[in-house]
Amino acid sequence: PTITDYQHFFLPVLQRLSNVEYLTLLLVVGLEGIRPNHFIDGFDLEKNIISYMPHLREFHFHIRSILKNPSHVEIKTIRQSFIQYQQQSVDCVIDYFHDNYGQCQIYSLPFIGTRLDFISNRFPLFDTNKTFSMVTKLLLYDDIQPFESSFFERVSRALPHLRTLDVMNGLEQQEKKKTTTNNLEFINLTTLILFDIHLDYAEQLLCRTHLPCLVELAIDNDILLEIMTRDQQQAKDNCSRVETLRTWKPFYHSVDVLENFFPPYSYVKHPDEEKMKNK
Structure with a gap:
């Protein structure tokens, strides 16, 4: 607490x-x-x-x-x-x-914990003793350095039981051009939160990562629309099993634009949408 x-x-x-x-x-x-x-x-x-x-x-x-x-x-x-x-x-x-x-x-x-919050590039997640291997919930935050592709690769190895990943970082990746393969995988991840991020992290985790168990996605509106516009197959595959989709702000576009990426009725209305509806 x-x-x-x-x-x-x-x-x-x-x-x-x-x-x-x-x-x-x-x-x-x-x-x-x-x-x-x-x-x-x-x-x-x-x-x-x-x-x-x-x-x-x-x-x-x-x-x-x-x-x-x-x-x-x-x-x-x-x-x-x-x-x-x-x-x-x-x-x-x-x-x-x-x-x-x-x-x-x-x-x-x-x-003994299963949760780590506000973990930066400087946190010793990757020690040889696998100290944090039982962590299931991780909040990444850094306003000094970007999280590069190699960082996420090490996270996937160090935290094999990870189920919830929340990323907060507005800094552009510097090594993104070096990575074109889709060999990154979080096999147990069910929840991904991408509210306060640079576009690079959505590309990293939705377009260049295999997320076979992803059922809940929370994401910035503009970044979501950009990812859908690119119509990338790995992203479509990751989003195809999402049961709960939440956006940072009210989604004023027609929900029909979500149909190619998400299952029907997966979008959960933003609270502000309900407020405006009741006015």
């Missing part, structure tokens, strides 16, 4: 659980509401949680803390805060974006 007031609401509740022996925390801290003034680290966990639980035997966690206009912190500083965790492996990732936000993700190993 997203914690809007970590310090004054969440921690006092947790600190009352003095008899807990097994604890799992999957948290986002600072997304909205009252944000902490620093990234959550090992010192915070020891001082504010572990010290209140004398019977604690196992503690698994994945905590993503978000700061606006953060001071720069070296990753080794966060790692050193976990030196006291001799009985457990822990790792972390820090990322800074051009939109003035920064985030730090700390997680126990083996990784």
